[in-house]
Amino acid sequence: MTATLFLLFPALLVLGVPYAFSLGIASFLLALLGPYSASLIVHRVVIGVDNFLLVAIPMFILAGNVMERGGISGRLIDLARAILCRLRGGLPNSLVLAEMFFSGISGSTVADISAMSSMVVPSMERAGYRRAYALAIVSAASAFGILIPPCILMVVTAALLNSSVIAVFAASALPTAVFAVLTMGLVYWQAARAPAGVAEGPPLGRAAREAAWALGLPVIIVVGIVTGIATATEIAVAAVLYAFAVTLFVYRTLRWRDIPELLLEAASSTGALCLTFGFATILTYVLAREQVPQMISEWCLAAFHSPVPLMLLFSLAFLVLGAILEGLPAALILVPVLWPAAESLGITSLHFQIVIIAAIGIGLFLPPFGLGLIIAAQVGQEPVERITRDFMPFLAVLLVGQAIVAAFPIISNLVPRWLGMQT
Numbered sequence: 145m146t147a148t149l150f151l152l153f154p155a156l157l158v159l160g161v162p163y164a165f166s167l168g169i170a171s172f173l174l175a176l177l178g179p180y181s182a183s184l185i186v187h188r189v190v191i192g193v194d195n196f197l198l199v200a201i202p203m204f205i206l207a208g209n210v211m212e213r214g215g216i217s218g219r220l221i222d223l224a225r226a227i228l229c230r231l232r233g234g235l236p237n238s239l240v241l242a243e244m245f246f247s248g249i250s251g252s253t254v255a256d257i258s259a260m261s262s263m264v265v266p267s268m269e270r271a272g273y274r275r276a277y278a279l280a281i282v283s284a285a286s287a288f289g290i291l292i293p294p295c296i297l298m299v300v301t302a303a304l305l306n307s308s309v310i311a312v313f314a315a316s317a318l319p320t321a322v323f324a325v326l327t328m329g330l331v332y333w334q335a336a337r338a339p340a341g342v343a344e345g346p347p348l349g350r351a352a353r354e355a356a357w358a359l360g361l362p363v364i365i366v367v368g369i370v371t372g373i374a375t376a377t378e379i380a381v382a383a384v385l386y387a388f389a390v391t392l393f394v395y396r397t398l399r400w401r402d403i404p405e406l407l408l409e410a411a412s413s414t415g416a417l418c419l420t421f422g423f424a425t426i427l428t429y430v431l432a433r434e435q436v437p438q439m440i441s442e443w444c445l446a447a448f449h450s451p452v453p454l455m456l457l458f459s460l461a462f463l464v465l466g467a468i469l470e471g472l473p474a475a476l477i478l479v480p481v482l483w484p485a486a487e488s489l490g491i492t493s494l495h496f497q498i499v500i501i502a503a504i505g506i507g508l509f510l511p512p513f514g515l516g517l518i519i520a521a522q523v524g525q526e527p528v529e530r531i532t533r534d535f536m537p538f539l540a541v542l543l544v545g546q547a548i549v550a551a552f553p554i555i556s557n558l559v560p561r562w563l564g565m566q567t
Contacts, residue, residue: 168423192425203380214391226351247289276530284538288323290505309376424476444485466507
């Protein structure tokens with residue numbers, strides 16, 4: 145019966161059906177072919193979206209939209225340029241740093257790649273860098289930027305596994321550092337071999353003053369994580385209020401008449417996510433009743449005697465599925481199914497979540513199907529093939545980083561343990 149899902153779902157995607165409805169149709173058919181009533185199906189959908197953790201999603205989406213519409217991203221980019229651009233490889237590395245700033249606001253990899261491609265690539269071209277190379281750096285930085293809170297996928301996986309969103313946010317700190325060091329190290333090495341022109345950046349003092357209020361939002365998130373004084377939902381609400389206050393009254397770049405449109409955009413994005421989440425609940429319920437997670441767990445216990453090979457296998461699976469299915473449906477389908485196998489080998493839920501989220505982020509840029517790479521090509525008006533050639537060295541270091549994070553669970557677990565959080 146489960147073969148219905150794995151045949152019908154991709155077939156609907158190929159036909160151009162949106163993935164929420166593709167997942168819904170396949171899940172409904174899977175349930176109706178079994179001994180399940182229509183009322184039970186509706187009940188599972190309602191249960192799927194009746195989760196307090198999911199309230200954080202529209203709040204983070206709204207905060208990101210407000211800060212982006214209010215011109216905050218431009219100030220953060222100027223700050224990153226002022227910090228690094230005068231060093232060797234400084235301008236491309238300032239792009240990586242700017243993406244890390246911006247990821248802490250947008251919470252969306254697609255938003256990151258769109259904004260950074262349009263705002264930063266022209267300045268790199270003026271400094272003598274090729275457009276394809278600039279877009280490759282944007283893609284690499286956005287790939288691991290998914291690990292920087294707030295990340296919608298972190299909220300979703302935490303809801304699926306009934307774990308703490310704040311703990312997942314904390315667990316992402318060191319893995320992000322691993323990816324950032326590897327990526328920026330590659331840029332530095334490339335700059336030494338083929339130096340480009342020196343780029344002028346804004347004065348550091350002025351850039352810091354103009355970006356001070358913009359940096360307040362990441363500070364709110366970090367302080368909330370470290371101190372534990374607020375839940376993820378409360379942090380999200382505080383982020384929205386702060387974003388409105390800064391853009392309306394400090395920078396005055398947002399108008400009151402813009403607010404209804406921002407609310408509508410956040411509601412539309414949230415509705416699509418919740419619809420997908422509800423449909424996925426049908427699937428996970430049916431698969432659980434059919435004991436699919438138990439069968440996978442038994443197979444993994446028989447095939448693997450160490451968690452490291454298993455996490456490397458999961459990384460490979462989510463890399464491929466992240467490119468084909470996108471991140472959310474891949475997580476909704478496989479996280480509840482694969483988690484029992486990981487748990488049986490002593491893998492913590494935080495390590496499991498960080499590894500699969502990082503793999504999904506890289507998978508979004510996996511040539512030739514990765515959605516992120518396609519978006520970078522469209523926004524940057526450059527053929528995917530040219531970007532791919534420049535992106536391959538970055539993909540190599542990202543895969544090395546993925547292997548390191550997957551093989552050493554202490555990287556994911558250290559910060560939450562230090563903060564006294566349950567791993």
